[in-house]
Amino acid sequence: MSDLLRLATAGSVDDGKSTLVGRLLYDTKSVLADQIDAVTRASVDRGLSTPDLSLLVDGLRAEREQGITIDVAYRYFATPQRSFVLADTPGHVQYTRNTVSGASTAQLVILLVDARKGVIEQTRRHAAVMALLGVPKLVLAVNKIDLVEDPAAVFGQICDEFNALTAALGWGPDDVQEIPVSALFGDNIASRSERTPYYTGPSLIEHLEAVPVDAEPHNVGLRFPVQYVIRPRTADYPDYRGYAGQVAAGEVRTGDEIVVLPAGIRSTVTKIDTADGELDHAEAGRSVTLLLADDIDISRGDVIASPSDAPDAIDDFEATVCVLAEKPLRPGARLLLKQGTKTTQAIVGSIIERFDEQELTADPDPGTLSLNEIGRIHIRVAEPIVADNYRVNRHTGSFLLIDPSSGNTLAAGLVGDALSAVEIGERGVPT
Structure with a gap:
C-alpha cells in the first residue's frame, strides 16, 4: 500500500x-x-x-x-x-x-x-x-x-x-x-x-x-521519458553519458534490457544514479539517471521502455480533450503538443464529437469545442510521440495543447477515445 x-x-x-x-x-x-x-x-x-x-x-x-x-x-x-x-x-x-x-x-x-x-x-x-x-x-x-x-x-x-x-x-x-x-x-x-x-x-x-491504492494503478512495464542527457566531460568522468528523468511507470533495475523509442534500439541498463548515490532499482515516481551499455543517440523527449510491452510511436491519433481556455478549439488549429518531456507541433484534424456531461450524451461533429467542453478530436503531430492509451496508463497517455503564440495552455488531452470507456447510452446510466 x-x-x-x-x-x-x-x-x-x-x-x-x-x-x-x-x-x-x-x-x-x-x-x-x-x-x-x-x-x-x-x-x-x-x-x-x-x-x-x-x-x-x-x-x-x-x-x-x-x-x-x-x-x-x-x-x-x-x-x-x-x-x-x-x-x-x-x-x-x-x-x-x-x-x-x-x-x-x-x-x-x-x-x-x-x-x-x-x-x-x-x-x-x-x-x-x-x-x-x-x-x-x-x-x-x-x-x-x-x-x-x-x-x-x-x-x-x-x-x-x-x-x-x-x-x-x-x-x-x-x-x-x-x-x-x-x-x-x-x-x-x-x-x-x-x-x-x-x-x-x-x-x-x-x-x-x-484503502488499497497502488502508486501506479496500471500494470505496465518501464516508461522513462528522457528529460536531459548528462555529459560532465571531466577528468573523473571522461566517458560518462547518463539519461536523466523520472520513472513515469513500472520500474527499472540494473541489468534490465530496455528499448529506446521511437528509434527502437535495444540496450541494457548498467547503472542507476541519483544525487544520493547509486541504486539497484527505481520505481515509478523516482527521479534517476540511467546509464546504458551502448552508446546510443538519445535526446530529450525520447522514451526508455520495457521491450515486452513498449508502446508504439504515433503521429496521427484520436484523443479526448477538455478545453481550458476562452479560445475555442477548431479544426485546422496549429498548436504545440506537450506530452511527457517532448514538445512538438500539432494540428487539429477534426472535432469528432462533444461530450454533453449534463445530458450524459455525445453530440457528433460539433464544429468547435469551447471553454469547459469535453470532446473527441483527431490530431496529427510533426514528430512522433511515444504514448500509451490513457486507459492503459494515465501518466504516459496524457498531454497538453498549447497556443504557440502566447504559450497559454488551451486544452488537456487523453490519448485514445476515453469517451468510449464511459459508454453512457449503451450501459443505461440512470437519468
Whole structure:
C-alpha cells in the first residue's frame, strides 16, 4: 500500500465540500491554533453557533463573498498511517475544467451528495467525468445526514441509486465506499458516530488510511521519458553519458534490457544514479539517471521502455480533450503538443464529437469545442510521440495543447477515445 494518497473532492454547489475539507484538516490537526481562532471569531460574527470550517479552505475573496469554491486548491494533511494530497475542486458546471484538472491525477475521489437532495444531475455528471479520467476509487459521502427525518432509509436509497450509476460506468463494488457523514458536526469523519447506528463501516479517515491504492494503478512495464542527457566531460568522468528523468511507470533495475523509442534500439541498463548515490532499482515516481551499455543517440523527449510491452510511436491519433481556455478549439488549429518531456507541433484534424456531461450524451461533429467542453478530436503531430492509451496508463497517455503564440495552455488531452470507456447510452446510466 502506498504511504501517499492523492485524492480530490467533487459534488454539487452547497453539498458541503469546503466544510468537509475543513473538517478533515481540523480533525487531523493540520491547521494552526490561530487559524482556528480566526475561523471561530468569523463564525460568531456571522451568527453561527459552531465554527464554519469552510472558511479554512475558501481562501479567495470571491469564494468567501459568494460562499462557493471557484478554483482548485491543493491541501496537504497526514495521519500516522498515511499522507494525503487533496485537490478541492469547484461544484459549478462552468468550472468543469477545474474539476478535470484537480481529478486528473487523483487515485480516489470523494463525491459528496446532500442527503436532502440525493443523486442529482451534477452527481451523475461528476461520476461520468471521473469514469472518463479513469479514477480507480470513489467514496460517496452522503453529507448533512443529520438533516433528514429517516437517515437510514435515505442513506440506503441514495446508495442503491449511486451503485447503479457507478456499475453502469464501470466501477466494481470494491471500488466504491458509501459513508453517511455530517461535515458540520464531524459525524463519521475521524471516527464512527453513535448517531448513525445503521452504518457499520469505517469512518472517512479510517477508509482513506486503509484503502488499497497502488502508486501506479496500471500494470505496465518501464516508461522513462528522457528529460536531459548528462555529459560532465571531466577528468573523473571522461566517458560518462547518463539519461536523466523520472520513472513515469513500472520500474527499472540494473541489468534490465530496455528499448529506446521511437528509434527502437535495444540496450541494457548498467547503472542507476541519483544525487544520493547509486541504486539497484527505481520505481515509478523516482527521479534517476540511467546509464546504458551502448552508446546510443538519445535526446530529450525520447522514451526508455520495457521491450515486452513498449508502446508504439504515433503521429496521427484520436484523443479526448477538455478545453481550458476562452479560445475555442477548431479544426485546422496549429498548436504545440506537450506530452511527457517532448514538445512538438500539432494540428487539429477534426472535432469528432462533444461530450454533453449534463445530458450524459455525445453530440457528433460539433464544429468547435469551447471553454469547459469535453470532446473527441483527431490530431496529427510533426514528430512522433511515444504514448500509451490513457486507459492503459494515465501518466504516459496524457498531454497538453498549447497556443504557440502566447504559450497559454488551451486544452488537456487523453490519448485514445476515453469517451468510449464511459459508454453512457449503451450501459443505461440512470437519468
